[in-house]
Amino acid sequence: MDVLTDNFSTYAEGFLGTVELTFFSSLLALALGFLMAGFRVAPVGALRAIGTVWVTVLRNTPLTLLFFAVLLGLPRFGLVLPFTVFAVLALGCYTSAFICEALRSGINTVPRGQGEAARSLGMSFGQTLTVVILPQAFRTVIPPVGSTLIALAKNSAIAGAFSVTELLSTYKTLSELGYNIVWTFVWIAVGYLIITLTISALFNVLEKRYGVAR
Amino acid sequence: MTDSTALYDIPGPRTRRRHRLYGAVATLAILALLGWIVHLLFETGQFTAAKWTPFEYKGIQELLLRGLGNTLKAFAYASVLSLLLGGLLACGRLSDHAPVRWVSTLLVEFFRAMPVLVMIFFIFVALKVQPLPALVAGLTLYNGSVLAEVFRAGVHSVDRGQREAAYALGLRKTQVMTYVLVPQAVRAMLPAIISQLVVALKDTSLGYLITYEEFLHAGKLIASNLDYDLPFIPVVMVISPIYIGLCMLLSWFATWVARRQRRSPKTEAVEVAPAEPGTLLPGDPAATGRM
Numbered sequence: 001m002d003v004l005t006d007n008f009s010t011y012a013e014g015f016l017g018t019v020e021l022t023f024f025s026s027l028l029a030l031a032l033g034f035l036m037a038g039f040r041v042a043p044v045g046a047l048r049a050i051g052t053v054w055v056t057v058l059r060n061t062p063l064t065l066l067f068f069a070v071l072l073g074l075p076r077f078g079l080v081l082p083f084t085v086f087a088v089l090a091l092g093c094y095t096s097a098f099i100c101e102a103l104r105s106g107i108n109t110v111p112r113g114q115g116e117a118a119r120s121l122g123m124s125f126g127q128t129l130t131v132v133i134l135p136q137a138f139r140t141v142i143p144p145v146g147s148t149l150i151a152l153a154k155n156s157a158i159a160g161a162f163s164v165t166e167l168l169s170t171y172k173t174l175s176e177l178g179y180n181i182v183w184t185f186v187w188i189a190v191g192y193l194i195i196t197l198t199i200s201a202l203f204n205v206l207e208k209r210y211g212v213a214r
Numbered sequence: 215m216t217d218s219t220a221l222y223d224i225p226g227p228r229t230r231r232r233h234r235l236y237g238a239v240a241t242l243a244i245l246a247l248l249g250w251i252v253h254l255l256f257e258t259g260q261f262t263a264a265k266w267t268p269f270e271y272k273g274i275q276e277l278l279l280r281g282l283g284n285t286l287k288a289f290a291y292a293s294v295l296s297l298l299l300g301g302l303l304a305c306g307r308l309s310d311h312a313p314v315r316w317v318s319t320l321l322v323e324f325f326r327a328m329p330v331l332v333m334i335f336f337i338f339v340a341l342k343v344q345p346l347p348a349l350v351a352g353l354t355l356y357n358g359s360v361l362a363e364v365f366r367a368g369v370h371s372v373d374r375g376q377r378e379a380a381y382a383l384g385l386r387k388t389q390v391m392t393y394v395l396v397p398q399a400v401r402a403m404l405p406a407i408i409s410q411l412v413v414a415l416k417d418t419s420l421g422y423l424i425t426y427e428e429f430l431h432a433g434k435l436i437a438s439n440l441d442y443d444l445p446f447i448p449v450v451m452v453i454s455p456i457y458i459g460l461c462m463l464l465s466w467f468a469t470w471v472a473r474r475q476r477r478s479p480k481t482e483a484v485e486v487a488p489a490e491p492g493t494l495l496p497g498d499p500a501a502t503g504r505m
Contacts, residue, residue: 043222043229046237050244060412060461061454062419065430069450072437076446077254107221115221125222133221154329161331161423168332171339181340189328196327 003183007174014170015191021087021166022153028092033099040104043125058097063158066090071162087159095152102148106141107133139210146203150196167191265445268436281432288346288418288428292353293411299354300361307366325359331420338424345426357414368403369395405472412464429453
């Protein structure tokens with residue numbers, strides 16, 4: 001218990017680091033995931049190809065490799081940004097591939113008749129997608145998107161090993177101070193549980209309110 | 215892409231022309247982006263001889279190969295052990311004895327909810343285990359508990375009648391499981407299992423963070439060598455295609471198995487969705503987020 005009370009500020013800093021990382025990466029992942037899902041169902045072949053390549057490559061890239069390439073490789077291009085921004089970039093791009101696939105499978109669950117009806121009213125592809133299909137797809141993708149974002153929160157631990165301040169990286173500071181390492185990790189675990197349970201509770205609420213049983 | 219035609223009609227000649235225009239613009243944008251990247255690569259001198267010579271040396275090639283071998287070794291251990299642990303935990307979760315069920319549920323939920331890296335670091339730092347066993351143990355705990363959920367879902371996906379018929383013949387629970395349910399379940403869940411193994415393969419790269427001498431670690435050694443002018447980008451350009459290629463191969467194998475099974479008349483058209491990476495969301499119908 002002493003580990004937590006004595007070093008509350010260290011833990012708080014790490015905790016906030018993880019929350020911040022998760023929040024901004026989620027925003028990026030959702031935005032990119034949307035765009036790519038739109039690309040993947042678009043009538044234009046070139047856009048579909050871009051979406052497919054994006055998803056296939058990123059889904060099969062080890063996240064550590066991506067972090068290595070982005071955090072240690074990009075600066076070699078003369079691109080120098082804070083490590084946190086790089087970490088958000090890596091995590092966001094990686095997760096966007098999974099968000100994209102979740103959205104796409106959600107779009108596929110919308111009955112065909114809905115799209116046909118929209119088109120028979122004279123709606124364009126963009127209108128069909130944004131006014132008719134996506135609002136319905138949303139409701140079925142709430143659980144998978146939720147678990148993807150939980151995975152994102154857990155994956156953010158890797159950023160800590162690349163010297164971004166977040167929850168896991170607090171163990172280094174504390175073990176140097178000579179605290180009991182087991183208890184240090186217990187509180188780190190509790191921290192992650194708080195974050196993942198909060199996201200999962202949030203998405204449960206969303207699902208209760210907007211989810212549909214088809 | 216025949217299944218997405220619900221979103222748009224088969225385009226007529228004018229629309230096709232418009233789509234070709236969009237396609238051309240998109241292609242040009244991508245080409246411009248790629249061109250800019252290549253320009254940057256040249257600008258920052260990534261193709262200078264000094265940065266690429268290391269790959270000609272035998273010692274460096276051997277270093278990379280050894281790293282790749284270590285990656286595959288960790289993957290092999292981790293996949294076999296996680297399949298075993300997954301089977302064990304699935305048995306526990308399907309048990310008729312409530313305490314066994316509770317304990318296995320607790321273990322499965324906890325290990326799925328923890329970041330793999332936290333577990334690996336805990337085993338490596340707090341329990342002072344060597345890098346390889348620490349990596350394998352962490353991967354096994356995580357993937358094992360995810361696989362346990364896959365196995366459970368697989369057994370539940372077998373038609374109820376099969377189980378009822380087997381019980382009606384007077385088989386005991388173990389016999390119902392081993393003779394009737396599991397053989398059918400395995401076929402249905404094979405793609406999900408292979409997809410999870412892709413996750414295990416990708417996660418072996420976490421070994422890099424605990425100084426396990428795997429592929430990425432070998433890359434890092436070369437990349438941070440001053441003699442070769444810190445060839446970070448060349449190293450990334452050499453090792454990422456290999457890493458990504460390996461994972462893609464395994465992913466394609468999973469989809470191939472899934473497709474073959476859908477065609478096979480022997481297996482029913484059940485599909486076992488890959489288990490979530492520690493979701494804690496109850497009753498998840500469309501599980502897709504393997505990561």
